[in-house]
Amino acid sequence: MRSLLHRLFARPGTRAFDAAGGGRRWEGVRTVDGLNTAILAGATTAARRAGWYARNNPWVAAAVDSLVGNVVGAGIKPQSTHPDRAVRERLQVLWLRWTDHADPGGLADFYGLQAIAVRAMIEGGESFARLRVVTGASAVPLYIDLLDRDQVPMDLHRDSGGGARIRAGIEFNGAGQRTAYWVSRDRPGDPLASLRLEPLRIPATDCLHLFKPLAAGQLRGITWLAPVLLRLHELDQFEDAALVKAKVAALFTGFITDPDGTAGGLTGANNGGALTVGMEPGSLIPLPPGTDIRF
Template sequence: MRSLLHRLFSRPGSRAFDAAGGGRRWEGQRTVDGLNTAILAGATTAARRAGWYARNNPWVAAAVDSLVGNGVGAGIKPQSTHPDRAVRERLQVLWLRWTDHADPGGLADFYGLQAMAVRAMVEGGESFARLRVVPDATAVPLHIDLLDRDQVPLDLHRDIGGGARIRAGIEFNGAGQRTAYWVMRDRPGDPLTSLRLEPLRVPATDCLHLFKPLAAGQLRGITWLAPVLLRLHELDQFEDAALVKAKVAALFTGFITDPDGTAGGLTGTNTNGALTVGMEPGSLIPLPPGTDIRFSNPTESDAYGPFVKNHLRAVAAGMGLPYELVSGDLEGVTYSSIRAGLIEFRRRVEQLQHNVVVHLFCRPVWDRFVRLAVLSGDLPARDFDRDPAAYLGCEWLPPKFDYVDPKKDVEAEILAINA
C-alpha cells in the first residue's frame, strides 16, 4: 500500500511532457491559474486598450468591421416555425413593425442593435442589454437598451445569504444559476452622467449578456484583441520609428564639405549654415574653391515590407480572420487560395452566429417579443398556455455569404446536386 501511494504522489525526476518541464529554457514563462482569475485581473485594462486601437489603428478597425459585417451583416433575421401559416404571417407582420422601434434612442433598428452589440463584444469582450416593457401604441411594447460593459461592475463581489452570491456583478443562486445582474444607472466616465453610482438589481430574464464563452463557469468576457494587443503595440512603435527615419533622411539633399577650412561662408545659407538656394531642373550652383559636395543616399530597408506583413498575418490569425481582410492586401491572391481561406473563416463565423449571437442575444429577444405580443392582444393565441413551444419556435437566418467566383461556385453546386 505504501509503495502504491509513493508511486501515485511522488514527483518524478523528469516530466513526461516538455510543456510541464523546467530549466533555463522555461525561465520567465508565465502560466494562467484560471480563466476567471485572469479576466478579473486584466479584462478592464485589456478592453480599454482594445477600444483605443479599434479607433486609432486602421488594421484593427478593418478587422473589427470585418467580424461585425460577416457575423451580422444586414441582420440575423427570425422565421417563425409555427405550423399555422396565418400565425406565421401575423408574427412576421408584428416583427417587421416592431424592429424599427426596438431602440429607445431611435439610432438603429433591431438589426443595428445586433451589430452594435457584436462590435462591443469584439472590442471589449462582452456587451450587455436590458429588455424593457414600455407602452408603445405603434408596436409590441418592447425596448432594448444596450449597456456599457462597465455598467456591470467587474469588481462587485458579495455574499447575500441563502447560498446566493454576487460575482463580478452577476448574482447566482445556490444552484449556480444566473438570477440577476447588478447594473449602474449611467455609464461610468460619462461627463454628463449623474452621481448615482449604486448599482440596481435587474433580473437575469431582463438582461442579455453577449460574450464568447471559452470555458465552463466563465463569468465575463475578454476582448478578442487580447492575443494580439502587445504585438500591435510593438508594430505601431516600429512603424513610427521607420516613418521618422524616412522623414529625417528625406530632409537632407546633400552635404558640402570643406577639407581645408578655407572656403568661408556660402552664398544662400541661413544662420544655421544650411544651404537654402532653390533647386530647379538643370540648375548649376557654383561652389567656392576647395569645397566638395556629397549627395545624401539614405539606406532603404528591404525587410520592412516582409516584417510588417508577417506581423499582420499573426494579428489576423489571432483574431480568426484571413490576412487579406485585415490588411486589404490582395497581391498574389488566387481564386483557390482566397476560397480556401474564406471557407475556414466562414465556419468560424457560423459558429459565432449560432452559438453566441443567436443563443445569447436573439432567442431571448424573440421569446420576450412573442409573449408580449400575446399579452397585448396583438397576436391572438388562445392555446398559447397549452402549447407555448409552437409559438416560440423560430429559425434564425443569417445573411447568405456571397460567392467568390459566382460562375465556378454555381457550376460546382449544380454538379453536386446532379451527382
Template structure:
C-alpha cells in the same frame, strides 16, 4: 515515481521566466478591464485594429440575423414574421437605429470589449432594447449573499449557480449630468441580454477578442511610427560645403556662411564656390526588403491571433488568388457560423424573439398560443462568393445529386424558402398574365454544343 515525458511540462533553463496560467477564472477577472480599455484605444487609433473589428462585425452580422417564426400554422407564421419586421424599426430604445444595426453594435462590443449588454423594456405596450456599457454591470461588485447565493463581477447567482440578476449602474460611464455616487440597480436576468463567447467552464464575463494581439499591435504601431520618422528624416536632403583650408566658407557675395546654411537649392540655379571647396550631400539609409517582410509577417501573426484571413485584415490582395482566398474563407466562415449559432443566435436573437412573441400573443396583437409562437429559426445573412458562377453551378449539381436540399441552399443565402417560393409564384403569375416570357433561349443543348467547331467558338 512520476516522470515528465512532455517537453512542454519540463523545467530547467529553457522554461525559466516563461508565463503560465494557473487559475484562468481569476486571471480573466483581473485582465478583463485592462484588455478592454487597451483594445478600445487601439480600435480607435490603429488602422489594423479597426480593420479587424469591422471584419468580424460584417462577418458575424452583415445586414442582420433575421429570426423567422416556426409556427405550425402557415397563416399565423406569416403574420408573426410581418409583425416582427414592422417592429424592428422601433426596437432601439434610444431611437437611433433598427434591430439589425443594434446587432452590429452588439457584435462590435463583443469583439472589442469581449461582451455586450442590453436591457429589455416595454414602452407603449411594445418591446424595446436599450444597449448599456459593459462597465455599467459593476465588475468590482463581488459579495456573498448567504445560502450559496453570491454576486460575482456584478452578476448575481443563486445556490444552483444560475444567473438570476444583474447589478447595473443607472448611468453610462462619462455620461453628462450623472448624479454621483451611482448605486447599482438589481435587474432580473430575464430582462438582460448578455452576449459573450465562453472560453472556459464557469466563465462569468467576456474577454476582448484582441487579447492575443494587443501587445503585438501596440508594438507594431510604435515600430511604424519610428519607421515613418526615419523616412521623414531621410527625405530631408542636406548639403555640406567643405573647405580644404579649414576656414569658414564664403558665399558668392563674399559674406561668411553661418553655422547653419540657410540658402536653398532651386531648379536652374548655379552656385559659385570658392576655389578648392566642395559640396557633399547626406545619404540617409533607405528601407530594405527585410523591413517590409517583417511588417508583413507581423501583420499575418496579428491576423492569425484575431482569427481572420490576412488579406481581410490588411486589404492586401497582391499575393492572393482564387484558391488561397477560397481556402481562407472556408475556415473563416466555419468560425463565423459557429459564433452566429452558438453565441449571437442563442444569447441575443432567441431571447429577443421569445420576449417579443410572448408580448404579442398576450397583448392580443397576434393570435394563437405562446407555446406555439416561441419556436423560431435564425436566418443568417448570405455570405458573398468569390466566383458566383462556379459556386452556383456546384450548388445546383449538389441539389440534383441529392447531396443537399433546396431548403438548405436557400437558407444558406440568408433567405426564407417559404417567402422566396411565394415571391417566385407571384412573379410567374404576373408575368404569365402580362404575356411575358423571361426564359433564356440562348443556352445551347448538349447536341448543339458538341457540334460547334472549336475554332469558330
C-alpha cells in the same frame, strides 16, 4: 515475475511532458492558474486598451469591422415556421414593425443593435442588453437597451445568504444559476451622470449577456484582441518610429566649404543666410575652385 512487475509499476524517472518540464528553457514562462482570476484582475484594462486601438489603429479598425460583418452581416433574421400562411405573414408584419423601433434611442434598428452588440463583444470581450417592456402609447411594447460593460461592476462581490451570492456583478442562486445582474444607471465617465451610485438589480430574464466562453464557470468575457494586444502595441510603436526615421532621413541640409571666400557666385536665393538652390536629378552645378558641398 518480480522484475516484470517492477518494470510495469515502477515510477518512470525519464518520462515527462515537455510542456510541464523545467530547466532554463522554461524560465520566466507565465501560466494562467484561474481564468476568472485573470479576467477579474485584467479584463477591464485589456478592454480599454483594445477599444483605444480599435478607434485609432486602421488595421485593428478594419479587422473589427470585418469580424462584425462576418458575424452579423446585414442582420440575423428569424423566420416563422407556423403552418398557417396567413399567421406567418401577420407575424412578419409585426416583426418588421418592431425591428424599426427596437432601439429606444432611435440610432439603429434591431439589426443595427446586433452589430453594435457584437462589436462591443469583440472590443471589450462582452456586451450586455436589457429588455425593457414599456406600456402606454409607445410604438412597440418592447425595447432593447444596450449597456456598457462597465455598467455591470466587475468588482461587485457579495454574499446574499442561503447560498446565493454576487460575483463580478452577476447574482447566482444556490444551484449556480444566474438570477440577476446588478447594473449601474449611468455609463462610467459620463459627465452628466447622476449621483445615484447603487446599481439596480435586474432579473436575468430581462438581461442578455453576450460573450465567448473559454472555460466552464467563466463569469465575464475577455476582449478578442487579448492574444495580440501587446504585440500590436509594439508594432504600432515600431511603425511610428519607422515613419519618423523616414521623415528625418528625407531632411537634407547642405554645408558649403569655402576656404577662399569665393563661393559667393553660386546661383540661388539667399534667405536668412540659407542658400536655396533647386536640385533636380542629373543636375550639374559648377562650383568655384576650392569650394565643396557636404550634406
